[in-house]
Amino acid sequence: MSEAAVPASNANANATEKMASLVREAENLKTKLEEERQKLNDVNLSNIAERLEQIAYVNIKPRKVLKGHQAKVLCTDWSPDKRHIISSSQDGRLIIWDAFTTNKEHAVTMPTTWIMACAYAPSGNFVACGGLDNKVTVYPITSDEEMAAKKRTVGTHTSYMSCCIYPNSDQQILTGSGDSTCALWDVESGQLLQSFHGHSGDVMAIDLAPNETGNTFVSGSCDRMAFIWDMRSGHVVQSFEGHQSDVNSVKFHPCGDAIATGSDDSSCRLYDMRADREVAVFAKESIIFGVNSVDFSVSGRLLFAGYNDYTVNLWDTLKSERVCLLYGHENKVSCVQVSPDGTALSTGSWDYTIRVWA
């Protein structure tokens, strides 16, 4: 029987039936997923970690204060040379710092305020940045005049760009946006290579898996979820829930098989990808302010988290206990990042400064 010959009412009934069956299958799969995950929940991470020694004393001190921005610092990134830091601010400026001397080596003013993201290219010769302009722009690192003259717009979202990273080489940039998507761009042509649909809220953060061939990344969103993506297929491979509010930050554990998240619900969480579930919550009753940014020390034992209460908390990843607090900033801590060789921690804040701790 041809389509046209099917009476409308029959076709409708057919579609309704299909819909019902799909909804049933979705429910069954969800139940099955939950059961499977529960089966693997044989022990608590903090119980396994009991035999480990307590982290007795962490000797991290404030070493440098980088002053120069005229508004909130929104994002920072360490250069691959382990010495320079790029920062972006609400003031519309990008600054490249020598973190050893605290000197400003370059400053570029963009035609937008709220530059929410900045990232060094793997070569250290370019930086990508963007924010409320919805765009990702690449600057070569040369003289200030040349930087402004040789900038290149690589991609455009339909809402603000919240985060960006170079996944493999200087040739590609991965971005996350307030338009709920992530996107992979070719730098040279500005072509959209892959877009990643799935989140139902603003994407706030992305991070690349450290150990693989660079085909897996994680995203965190205002839909309270963290997704693991396959960059080639554009599909979500795993999804993690648990947070009660926006996920502002996501970071892979250096072992490559777990991720940490930081959320407006004032907790950080650790999700194990092999067990496919949450394995730790880093929270305290006394902590009532949101987490803006998280990062691991190079071994992955310490989790650094920047909070809205102006502090940085250090958590023992395995025991889920707080090791200590770093005080210094005079406003919200917007970004934290461990240097590539693990010798220092940089923190950016709404107090207009960047601090280096070591």
Add this chain to the structure above:
Amino acid sequence: MDVMSSSLQQQRVVVEQLRREAAIDRQTISESCAKMMKYITEHEQEDYLLTGFTSQKVNPFREKSSCTVL
């Protein structure tokens, strides 16, 4: 009818996504977290923020001492 077919399409995407997630290999927390702990203990020695520097002289961010040897 268009509304119906587009919501059918959406539901198909949801189901396909769940099927993919249901099909992945999983390990128990004890197995997986043992591996994570192994990674951490193997790398703790090179974790300066955790274990500190053997001497502050090797800390590239230390305050330079006010005296210098010429």
